[in-house]
Amino acid sequence: MKLWSQFFIPTLKESPADAEIASHKLLVRAGLVRKLGGGLYTYMPLGLRVIQKISQICREEMDGAGAIELWMPHVHPVELWQQGPRWAAAREIMYRADHAGDGKRGPREPEFVLGPTHEEIITPLVKTEITSYRDLPKNFYQIATKFRNEIRPRYGLMRAREFIMKDAYSFDADDAGAIKSYQTMKAAYEKFFARVGLKAISVEADTGVMGGSFSHEFMVPAEVGDDDVVYCETSGYSANREKATSGIVPADLADAAPAGAVEEFATPGVVTIAALEAAPYSVPADQQFKTLVYVGDGKPFVVILRGSDELEEAKLGSLGFTLWRAATAEEIEPVLGAKPGSLGAVKGTIKNPTALVGIFADHAIRLIGNGTTGANKDGFHLRHINVARDLAITKFGDFRRVRAGEPCPRSGQPLKIARAIEVGHVFKLGTKYSDKFGAIYTDDKKQSHPMVMGCYGIGISRTMQAVIEQSHDADGIVWPWNVAPFQVLVCLLDPQDAAAAEVAKNLAAAAEQAGADVLVDDRAERPGVKFKDADLVGIPLRITVGGKGLKEGIFELKWRHQKDVAKVPLAEAGARIAAAVAEGRAR
């Protein structure tokens, strides 16, 4: 039991100017966090209690799934990252932890970095500690701080530079074991999110810089999310937009027949899809080829899409490059022979085809039978282009961004798109890290194999904010029982009245007896202030004790998520409070 007057809950009447979204405003107004700088927050006493509750639930689910808790350093020797498989891609999100002023390293490379995640630490550890199949499988986890130099921190804890994450790493003898570990974790995640009161859905996801063979993200639908989730209510299909596909290209599509001889025509000043769509050219966007040039690991390549489609950059990850980016106009012209706006990939028109490492085409261009594309000559385009006849495609793939309303790849029904917050992610990593760090074991036939890994993250601090985002009203937070900083608030309206204070103490003891965490608002404040704070802070069950009620021999029970107030005779206090606490726990 805690007394409000002796605890520390600095509530605010007004929202801080730098908070944009409800959950961020409420985090600050309810005294859960305070900002130090962009993406850097102090967890105030009340906020820390929520973090601890979420952490404990997470711990129980991880332990229940057979994972083993440990704690790893957060200052990492940079050499480990340099040896790892993603140094090039990951370095820019890492904070450096140089020796202050010793001058030995100079400005170029740090000696240490602050850990953004721990594959590079756990894998070498397991390499030296586990060498036999007898010790597999194993799954290690920690609940700890992560440091990421986010390009743009925002929305309070939603995307922070320093945040709390649960990260787990599984090591299996073979692929089948790794898939089992993955499924065990996925199931544990579902239980975790249910217990913290979050409606999270799992969706297929892109593996991103982590690498790996497949992954699922746990998403909380919310207007303020950073991600788009594509889903189908009929088939249950759901995927991150970066990964999502649609059935817009029929599986049995027959390539369209050539429509006529290739013909060049002048298009002075036309450098956009829209301009070519307009009169006098009048070429529909979906009959144009969009030719984009990218640079993958230093080498240029071409991506072709329908003019009406957008490139989903993350999908270029399937091409096997470590890093990729759009090419600049200066890089494009010497290779293709024209500036962006007049580019194409028709055989024979590319100025320096050997410089390209590939011409990759989205499947959807096969829907174009008689297309128009740039001539690789500024101010000219080509018409009557046929995919099979005129383009030298290295490889077809899925590169386009899915749009709402396109047919679901499974059911054919229209796909929907919603914003969501990513709160958890499970990856099947394969042997990417174990190969690199030599995490090898010997099987029962004396054969050596790389361990098959998986990794699993939950944003603990982000989960706290996602809960608020999903569970609040105009007056404040509405905590789910399991993660509430306190579950019962005894609101003592007349703290100077000794009899009332005594009753409050007894009711608080009864609630505590029933198994709830109890906070007693014993401040010398007016009732209005206490009620407003109670709603703002959002404790699920409120017990109100005031002189008015006591004269009639009653106190009040009120749920934060409901409007009505129950007047309870003092004589029934023990039973009613116990019942309410049991009800809260069950909700």
Add this chain to the structure above:
RNA sequence: CGGGGUGUAGCUUAGCCUGGUAGAGCGCCUGGUUUGGGACCAGGAGGUCGCAGGUUCGAAUCCUGUCGCCCCGACCA
């Protein structure tokens, strides 16, 4: 990093366009009256107007630079 915005008391902000003694509300302190949904009265403390240059007799206000913060995009739990 690119684009947009913003910086005035602990918090929310007015003033800036059109240069001339820095104002309010909340919060805080003192006293009093109040006491079931953010009370009222009286008094009080609290500001290098983000920082550095410049223009000017004079700069919160105009100019330049710089830093912080917020929003949109790429990245992520």
